[in-house]
Amino acid sequence: MDDSTQHSSANGTAAGEAAEAPEAAPSRGAPGRPCVLQVLPSLETGGGGVERSALDIAAALKDVGAVPLVASAGGAQVRELERHGVEHVQMPLKTKNPLALRVNADRLAQLIEARAVDVVHARSRAPAWSAYQAARRTGRPFLTTFHGAYSHGSRVKRWYNSVMARGDRVIANSDFVARHVEEVYGVPRTRIVVIPRGVDTDILAPDNVSQERMIQLAERWRLPDGAGVVMLPGRLTRWKGQPLLIEAMARVERDDVICLLVGSDQGRTGYSRELEQLIEKAGLGGKVVTVDHCTDMAAAYKLADVVVSASTDPEAFGRIVSEAQAMGRPVVVADHGGAPEQILPGETGWTFPPGDAAALAAAIEDALDLDETARSALSERARAHALSRYTKRAMCAATLRVYADLLAGRAERPLDDSAAA
Numbered sequence: 001m002d003d004s005t006q007h008s009s010a011n012g013t014a015a016g017e018a019a020e021a022p023e024a025a026p027s028r029g030a031p032g033r034p035c036v037l038q039v040l041p042s043l044e045t046g047g048g049g050v051e052r053s054a055l056d057i058a059a060a061l062k063d064v065g066a067v068p069l070v071a072s073a074g075g076a077q078v079r080e081l082e083r084h085g086v087e088h089v090q091m092p093l094k095t096k097n098p099l100a101l102r103v104n105a106d107r108l109a110q111l112i113e114a115r116a117v118d119v120v121h122a123r124s125r126a127p128a129w130s131a132y133q134a135a136r137r138t139g140r141p142f143l144t145t146f147h148g149a150y151s152h153g154s155r156v157k158r159w160y161n162s163v164m165a166r167g168d169r170v171i172a173n174s175d176f177v178a179r180h181v182e183e184v185y186g187v188p189r190t191r192i193v194v195i196p197r198g199v200d201t202d203i204l205a206p207d208n209v210s211q212e213r214m215i216q217l218a219e220r221w222r223l224p225d226g227a228g229v230v231m232l233p234g235r236l237t238r239w240k241g242q243p244l245l246i247e248a249m250a251r252v253e254r255d256d257v258i259c260l261l262v263g264s265d266q267g268r269t270g271y272s273r274e275l276e277q278l279i280e281k282a283g284l285g286g287k288v289v290t291v292d293h294c295t296d297m298a299a300a301y302k303l304a305d306v307v308v309s310a311s312t313d314p315e316a317f318g319r320i321v322s323e324a325q326a327m328g329r330p331v332v333v334a335d336h337g338g339a340p341e342q343i344l345p346g347e348t349g350w351t352f353p354p355g356d357a358a359a360l361a362a363a364i365e366d367a368l369d370l371d372e373t374a375r376s377a378l379s380e381r382a383r384a385h386a387l388s389r390y391t392k393r394a395m396c397a398a399t400l401r402v403y404a405d406l407l408a409g410r411a412e413r414p415l416d417d418s419a420a421a
Contacts (some may be wrong), residue, residue, distance in 0.1 A: 019233055034118040034407055035067040039131040041094040041124050047105035049147045049173065049197060049317065051077055052124045053395070056198065057121075059084045060396035066403075067179030069115060071108065071221055072127075089326060093127040101130050108134035119143060119403050125150070128163045141406035145171040148316040149180040149337075154326070158184070168409075169402050171195050173317045193402055196342070197317045198351065198395030201387055204298050204326040206379075213299040221291055223303070228257040228368045231304040233297065233320045234311075236265040236290070242333065246358055248310075250282040251361035257287070257368060262300060263415030264293040300329035306367035309333040318342065322390035325349070328379030330370070332363040347380040 038054045045051055054070060055077060061068035064085050070081055071089040078088045089111060091104055108130055114122065120135040121143045122128035128144060135142035144167035151360040152158040164170070165185035170192050172178035178194050181187045202208070222227065230249070234240040242261050249259045265272040272290065279288045294300045301307065307324035309315065314337025321342040324331045331349035343349040350366060352359035370378065 033065055033067055034403070035069060035116055036061055036119045036121060036403055037069040037071060037108075037112065037115070037131075038121045038123060039093065039127045040070070040072050040122075041127055042073040042075045043070070043077035043081070043088070045077065049319070053145070053147070053197070054123060055080055056392055056396055057399050058086045058089035060400060062086055064400065067115075069111075069117065071111065084173050093130070096126045101126070102133075104130035105133035105137070109137045112138045112140055119406050121145070121403075122164070122167070123147060125163055132163050132166055140284055141168045143167045143169050143171065143402065143406060143411070145173070146177050146181055146316075147173060149177055149314065152184055161185070165192070168406060169193055171399070171402065173197050175341055176314065176338040177260060177316050183413045193398070195395055195398045195402075196390055197319050197322065198392035199319065199322045199326050199386065199390055201326050201393075204301070204323055204386075206302055206328050206383070209298050209302045209327075209342065213222060213296060214303055217294075217296060217299045218303060221289070223258060226256065228254070228305045229303055230257060230261070230306050230308060230364055230368075232260040232308045232310060233262045233294075233300065233323075234309075236261065236271055236275065237262045237266060238271065239311055239313040240313050241308075243278055244312060244360065245279050245308055245310045246275070246282055246284065246288055247357040248360040248364065249284055249288050251358060252364055254365070254367075254368065255348065258302075259284075259288040260300075261288065261290045262294050297323065298327065301329055304329055306364055307331045307363065308360070309339050310360060311337070311339070313337075314354075315339045321349075322386050325382035326390070328383045330367045330375075330378055332360065332367060344385055346383065348378060348385050 023304060038058065040050050040054050043051055058068040058070055058081060068086045069089060071091050071093060073092055073094045074090045091107055093104060094098060112134055117140060119141050120131050122131040123145050126334050132142055144164045146164055150161045152161055162185055165181060165187045170181055170187055171193055172181055172194050173196060175194055178192050181192055182189060232242060232245050236242060245259065272380050275290055279285060301324055307320060309318050309321055309335055316338050318337065318339035321331050321333055321339050325348055331343055331351060333343060333351055334354040335351035336354050340351050345351055352363050352364035
C-alpha cells in the first residue's frame, strides 16, 4: 500500500544504497521517561502479528509516559502511530542485503545515541541483525520477540534465524514457540518470557456488536435464514487448511449449515480457483462459500456458530482462536502449535488430530449440536477465558514489565506499567 502520510526523522533509501545518518536531535530520554525503540521491517498492514504488536506496544508506552520510537521501512500503518503521537523513523529495514544491513546498523546506532534510547526491541530477523549490532555498539539492552517458529532446515538458515535468540530477553508468543526457541537455539528458559498475543476485547465484545451490523454482513454474504454457520477466518493459503475443512464439510450430515472461508487470496488466484473446484467436486456448492477479507470481524464472529482453525502446519499462536473466544464462540482447533494452548478442551472448544477430516467433521457437529443452554454457558466460559489471559492490555503490561526488568539492570529508570495493567 502507498503511505501518503509518512513522518520520519530520516528518509529511507533503496536496499543496498548508502543512507544519510539521522539528524541529531535533543535527547528524548529523561529521568522517569525511558525511551524504547522497536525495530521491524515495515508497517504495511495492521493485521499481522509483528505490525499489530508493535503498534499496540507503542501506544501503551505513550500511555504510561514513556517515549516510544518505531523504525521501519514505513507503510500505511504509520498513520496509526501518528494518531497516538508516536514518532516513526523511516529506514530501509526490509532489506536482507549485507551491505544495507551494515548501513542500517550505523544509522540505528546514531539514532540510539541521538534519542537517548534505553531499550532496543527487534521483531523480525533482517532488521534484528542491524539492531543487534547497534545495541551492542551503544551498550543498550537488546530484546527480541519470536512471532513465529522459523524454518531451520539448513545451517545457513539456522544461523540467520539465530539473531532472534541473541536478546538479553527473548519473548515468545506461545509455549510452543518457547519450546522451539529453547530446543533449536539453546536459549535457557531463564531468558525466555512467554507473552501471548493480545486481542482487543473492547472491539471483540458481543454486546458491542449491533444487530444492524450483523444483518448487513449476513445480507452481503447472502446467508440463508436459520442456517448454522461454520467459519474459518484466515488468508487463503494452503497451510491454513481450507481444503481440509472442505473435506470435513462433505462429511457433516446436515443440510442446515453453511461454511464460510473468510479471507483474501492476496493475489493467489490459482489457489482460489482450486478451492472452488474442490467445493464443486465435493458437491458443496452453496454450502461452502469463499468470501473476501472482512473489515468487521467482530460481526463476522458473532454470526458464526463455530469457528475453525484447521492449519496443517503448527500455528505459532493462532490469533483467531482467542478472537473467537472473546466473542463467546466455540472453537475447533488442530491439536498442534500454539492454537490448542488457548482453549479449555471440552469447555470452550474442541481439538482434533491435525489433518484428520473425519475428526474435524465430528467436532464441528458436536459444536453445532449444542442446545441453547449449553451454547450460552460455553459462550460465557469462552469470553471469561479470553479476558483472563489473552487481552491486549495483558500483553502490553507484560511487555512493559520486561522493559522495566531490562532497565533495572542498567540504570534506575523504572517503567511503571500500572496504566496498562
